[in-house]
Amino acid sequence: MERKKTKNRREFIRSSMRFGMVLALGGVGGLAFRNAAAGKSVWQIDPFKCTWCGRCATHCVLNPSAVKCVHAYEMCGYCDLCGGYLKVGHSDRSTAAENQLCPTAAINRKFIEEPYYEYVINEDLCIGCGKCAEGCTAFGNGSMFLQIKHDICVDCNECSIARVCPSDAIKRINGPDPYLMKGDFSEPA
Amino acid sequence: MDIKDKIRTAKSTAVVAGAFCILISLLLLLNYVQMQGSDPLESTVMETLVQRLAFEPNNEQLKQEIRELDLLARRAYFTSIWQIRAGGYLLLFASVILVVSLRIYHSLLSKINKPEEEDEDQLAARILSVKWISGGTGILVFVALFAAFTISDPLEIYFARVPDDPEEPGSIRQITISDAPPRTDPVTEDQTAAAPDTGHEQMQEETASTPSPEPAAPSGPAGSATPAASSAFPDENTIRRNHNAFRGPWGQGVIYHESVPAKWDGSSGDNIIWKVPVPLHAYSSPVIWDDRLFMTGADEKVRKVFCFDRHTGNLLWEASANSIPGSPSAPPRTTDDTGLGAPTLTTNGLAVFAIFGTGDIIALDMDGNRLWAMNLGVPDNHYGHSSSLLTHNEKLFIQYDDQNSGRILCLDVRSGETIWDITRDSRVSWASPLMAPVNGQWQLIAKGNPIVAGYNIDDGTELWSVEAMGGEVGPSPAFGGGLVFAANEYSKMVAIDPATGSTLWEDNYYLPEVSSPVYSGGLLFIATTYALVACFDAKTGEMLWEYDTDDIFYSSPVIAGGKVYATDTKGTTYIFEVGREPVLVAKNPLGEEVHTTPAFADGRIYIRGERNLYCIGQ
Amino acid sequence: MRLKTTILAFLLLITSGPVLWAQQQRFPMPEFESGYQYPDAKLPGSGSLAMEYFDVGILVLLLAVTSWLAIKKRSRKWILLLMTGALLYFGFWRQGCICPIGAVQNVALGFSDPTYAVSWFIIALFLLPLLFSLAFGRVFCGTACPLGAIQDIVVVRPVRVPVWVRKSLGMFPFVYLALAVLFATTGTDFIICRYDPFIGIFRMGAEFHLIVIGIGFLLVGMFVARPYCRFFCPYGALLKTTSIFSKNHLSITPSQCIDCKLCKDSCPFDAIDHPTDPKVIGKMKDKTKHFLLYAALIPLLIVVGGWAMSSAHIFLARANPDVYLAHLLVRDPSVMEDLDNLDVQTFLGSDRTVDELVNDATAIQATFRSGAWFTGAFIGLVAGLFLVSQFVIRRRDDYQPNRGDCFSCGRCFKYCPVQK
Incomplete structure (x- = not known):
């Protein structure tokens, strides 16, 4: 009981x-x-905040990084003397290794017509170091910039690059088009 | 297959898989250590080789070496990534086999045994648990308190400290007059009031007779400097006799001395009067006033102004641009081909004014004592600020275009106080302004991106403006025959009538990238970075001739004694006749790289090379 | 959509654009004589939303089926199969992110930062396992959790862990949880995700030390079964709490326990409670005083914990990058001249002033001060409850799974000789 x-x-x-x-x-x-939030949010780099510190290449959980250089062709000046392609102090404007800025030679330089060249990023080789984006923004139009590619990104709960990004450029963004493209030269208000 | 066989198979599979796991792990570890030790993409060897190549741009063997190393590095990088990936999958596969075989092995061995009888002492276990839980909690509290008392909050004292510290950010643009000797008699009220008037009259006279300052012999009476003149602002004839700014008087690139050396050789010492080492590197050019030669030097740590006796090459004094309020504690980043000391200084015979890539501007008297100094705000400039200074009477002009705004300032030479400060429709540029008489009035003419414009020197009003430039504006404008010429690589070359602001002609066949154009006798000369000097008809823009040189041009061509002096980066000075045909008068090697524009004195040329300063003459 | 915007941009360009454009570009796009057309740079989208619905669906299905398998069907074989499937799907295929364990932090941050919108999918991930735990015990740990599954699979030869070790280390998940919530609510870091030992294995790549820790956990896990689940997992702390009060729970025997003791040592996680020794019950009666004493200690522990943690708030706040940078700059202003210090140089290059940074950092420290009080108080409370529970004894006549510790793995089923 x-x-x-x-x-x-x-x-x-x-x-x-x-x-x-x-x-x-x-x-x-x-x-x-x-x-x-109803939609899905993903990590993305604000190209206007990015300072090309190089940590995207080294701090992504993936190797090589899910961050790749993206080229906005409509912004490109198609310069022969390309700050994103050539090293500062290059000896010649050619595709020779000693002149190329990209450590993995991921940028293809193609002649269009005198004196213009097309620059195409080979994503398989790109490691997202941002050297070209830095050069292009400093000396050119800034048509090359870094973005997180969502076919590669595993969308970590906390992006390990965002954690170390010195300029706080990586944020979650919403929307069906998960890229922050530099479509215009000016920063959107 | 009986149970014993199964056990044996499971065991041997586990052993093999385990050994394989260990092997793969070791290989991966080795790979990791290798990659940590040297990232093939950030190899220092490569960096050194590329740096070496900058000095030996034609060394084919070195190029080959770089290419091979580059290929090797990229192979190493991608192979290592492949190895990690393949190794990872192998390791995973092997561990799965290991785990499965181990589990089978153990499940085959184990039977449901009769459990042991004795139980652990439940009471004792509870008492022990209490002890350990209390102990753990105690440790946590101890760690927290230890952290609390060893780490203090550094921020608490921050705001208490700030007001005492004048170098804290936030206090930019302070004007202070240093405690160095106060301004002395050179500048007194009555004389300064009189000076602009005389200058003005004289200029009007001159422009009435000759519309452009063509080379003219210095006039006798005004030419001889009287002691009294040294305390007033210099008149135009005095300025013509000196080389007080980048590209000579008023920055026009035209030298008024009749006697100019035409033949020298730096390596053999022919016609080299003296040669002294440059005390601190910079890309600025020397300027001359009477017996003194001034130049600047800069690096990450110090910014200095040097004064030499131009007859002997002795260093008379040097002055540091240090402890300037608002000056950044860390200098802005600049590229190696610009640095912090690219702008050329200027002088009016009473004081020397110098600006640096940090935005520091400093005024020194002729003996090197500081008159005033200030910081204009650190320029946001991806190469480094490089526009040179100009001075006219009491005014000091600073073209200060940076990424944020196009800006021109006019300061009072005596105090550094702002006379006017305008924002103009221009982005960052690296050109230097010039001064030119237009309709009898001095104008400040400054290129920018995209405008070429003339400014009223008294209040900074934009008198005319033409949108003609693009790209990265490096070369300065030229003036002559009443016209303004501006040219820029990746853009075009234009001739503008400053009286109306109309464009007379434009062309884009040959364009200078760094070196500035210069005008003389109806002709316009440019020196380019594709190693050639070209001559155009200034009225029509028709190209008259081109001359291929050995190397490219950073130094600007200068007109002296009816000839064009153009120095390439190897240090070879090409001397051409001012004429519609290419007549090379002489080709004079210096034997040292030159990126600066030479300064001229009567019978002398002063060239600042990368390492030495040369005085050339008989 | 993308084409439309491109066309729109292009129209804008040719109607209102050229002058504006020329002004804005340093090097305007040339007019090509060769008729060159630039390639259309199409970027791949992120996985569709459907995938998320699918994941939640899979999770619900897994939890429901596991509950049925554990309580009704009593099949270890099927549980093992489901677990392997979940490990392959959530672990290796979906690469372990985002999981309910990490979702704790998202939910916590969602409460503290109103601008942070947590996806409904993450909230569902957070809630579902807890609700199932209230209803059927820790079925999530049994199959659906990839972290649990990978450890469960490597259990080869488990050893018994002494009670006192289990009890004292068992407190750590609560400490970890409290810290994780503190760091998440202050927007500092997601420490659970950062130190997730197995994510690197699922993704076949991570920082070196994490891989080493992960492999270490698995090696230890061959002998000490599921070490992360038992002694670290912060979400496990929540599941344990809810599971204690679950409505239904797996039982070792399908009908009546005959006290045969065969299952006694069958659980690799030491989650089987033995019948209480009558002698011990008698002795515990004498310990009522202790019980009262420790119960009265709880408020004191809460206050001491809160105070201790709160006084360590500067130490804790240094995990925040802003606070860290502010401390660095204020302590040693000469770092501003260190051109190799990327963080400092980037900060100096930004338009934020040191004053602003110090203000922000001070505000963050203040939230840490109050937040850490709650963290400490919570830890104090947990410690108090753990202590008090040592003096509570319940009469038990048969072998039963411990509802808090049992992962519903079903290993014990086969040890029971009783038929239905």
Whole structure:
């Protein structure tokens, strides 16, 4: 008899605690859902904040990094003397290794017409070091810039590059088109 | 296959898989250590080789070496990535086999045994648990308190400290007059009031007779400097006799001395009067006033002005541009081909004014004592600020275009106070301004991106402006025959009538990238970075001749004694006749790289090479 | 969509553009005589939203099926199979991110930062395992969790861990949870994700030390079963709490325990409670005083914990990059001249002033001061409850799974000789 009583008491405590927890979880969930986002958000680099520090190449959980250089052709000046392609102090404007800025030779330089050249990024080789983006922004139009490629990015809960980004340029963004493209020369207001 | 066989198979599979795992792990570890030790893409060897190539641009063997190393490095990098990936999958595969075989092995061995009878002492276990939980909590509290008392908050004292520290950011653009000797008699009120007037009259006279400052012999009476003149602002004839700014008087690139050396050789010492080492490197050019030659030098740590006796090459004094309020504690980043000392200084015979890539501007008296100094705000300039200074009477002009705005300032030479400060429709540029008489009035003419414009020197009003430039504006404008000429690589060359602001002609066949054009006798000369000097008809823009040189030009051509002096980066000075045909008068090697524009004095040329300063003459 | 915007941009360019454009570009795009057309740079989108719905669906299905398998069907074989499947899917295929364990931080940050919108999918991931735990015990740990699964698979020869070790180390997940919530709410770091030992294995690549730690956990896990789940997992702390009060739970025996003791040592996680020794019950009766004493200690522990943690707030706040940078710059202004210090140089190059940075850092430190109080208080409370629970004894006549510790793996089923 006494045993049964104890059991009932225990059962009562347990179910009331359970009830309390369901309420608590419901409360937490309800409050959280109120501010919930419907869409999907992904990590992306703001090219206007990026300072090409080079950490994208070394701090991504993937090797090589999911950050790649993206080229906005509509912004390119098609210069022969390309700050994104040639080393500062290059001896010649040629495709020779000693003149190329890219450490993996991921930029293809193609002659269009005198004196213009097209620059195409070979993503398989790009390691996202940002050297070309830095050169292009310093000496050219800034048509080369870094972006996180979402066919590669594994979308970590906390981006390990964002954690070390010195200019705080990596943020989560929403939307069906998860890129922050430099479509225009000016920074969007 | 009985149970024993199964156990044996599982065991041997586990052993093999385990050994394989260890092997792969070791290989991966080796790969990691190698990559840590030297990242093939950031190899220092490569960097050194490329740096060497900058000095020997034609060393084919070196190029070959770089190419091979580059290929090797990239191979090493991509192979290592491949190795890590392949090794990772192999390791995973092997571990799965290891785990499965181990599990089978153990499950085959183990049976459901009769459990041991004795139980652990539940009470003792509870007491021990209490001890350890309390102990753990105690350790946590101890660690927290230890951290609390060993780490203090450094921010608390920050705001208490700030007001005492004048070098803290936020206090840019302070003008202070240093405690060095105060301004003395050179500048007194009555004389300064009189000076602009005389200058003005004289100029009007001159422009009435000759519309452009063609080379003219210095006139006798005004030419001889009287002691009294030294305390007033110099008149135009005095300025003509000196070389007080980048590209000579008013920055026009035209020298008024009749006697100019035409033949020298730096390596053999022919016609080299003296040669002294440059005390501190910079890309600025020397300027001359009477017997003194001034130049600047700069690096990450110090910015200095040097004064030499131009007859002997003795260093008379040097002055540092240090402890300037608002000056950045870390200098802005500049490229190696610009540095912090690219702008050329200027002088009016009373004081020397110098500006540096840090935005520091300093005024020194002729003995090197500081008159005033200030910081104009660190320029946001990806190569480094390089526009040179100009001075006229009480005014000091500073073209200060940076990434944020196009800006021109005019300061009072005596105090550094701002006379006017305008923002103009231009982006960052590296050109230097010049001064030219237009309709009898001196104008400040400054290129920018995209404008070429003339400014009223009294209040900075933009008198005319032509959108003609693009790209990275390096060369300065030229003036002559009443016209302004501006040219820039990746853009075009234009001739502008400053009286109307109309464009007379434009062309884009040959364009200078760094070196500035110069005008003389209806002709316009440019020196380019594709190693040639070209001559154009200044009225029509028709190209008259071109001359291929051995090397490219950073130094600007200068007109002296009716000839064009153009020095290429190897240090060879090509002397051409000012004429519609290419007549090379002489080709004079210096034997040292030159990126600066020479300064001229009567019968002398001063060339600042990369390492030495040369005085050339008979 | 993308084509449309391109066309629109192009129209804008030719109607209102050229002059404006020429002004804006340093080197305007040339007019090509050869009729060159630049390539269309199409960028791959992120995975569709459908994938997320699918993941939540899979999770619900897994949890429901596991509950049925653990409580009704009683099949270890199927649980093992499901677990392997979940490991391959959530672990190696979906690469382990985002998981309910890490979702704790997102939910916490969502509460503290109103501008941070947590995706509904993350909230669902966070809530579902807890709700199932309230209903059926820790079925999430049993199959769906890839971190649990990878450890479960490597259990080869488990050893018994003494009670006191389990009890004292068992407190750590709560400490970890409290710290993780503190760091997440202050927007500092997601430490659970950062120190997730197995993510590097799922992705076949991570920082070197994490891989080493992960392999270390697996090697230890061959003998000390599921070490991360038992002694580290912060989400496990929540699951444990909810599971204690679960409505239904897996039982070792399908009907009535005959006290045969065969299952006694069968659990590699030491999660089987033995029948209570009547002698011990008698002795515990004498310990009522202790019980009261420790219960009265709880408020004191809360205050001491809160105070200790709160006084360490500067130390904790240094994990925040802004605070760290501010400390660095204020302590030693000469770092401003260190051209190799990327963080400092980037900061100096930005338009933020030192004053602003110090202000921000001071504000962050203030939130740490109050936040750490709650963290410490929570840890104090947990320590108090752990201590008090040592003096609570319940009469138990048979072998039962410990509801808090049992992962619903079903290993014990085969040890029970009783038939339904």
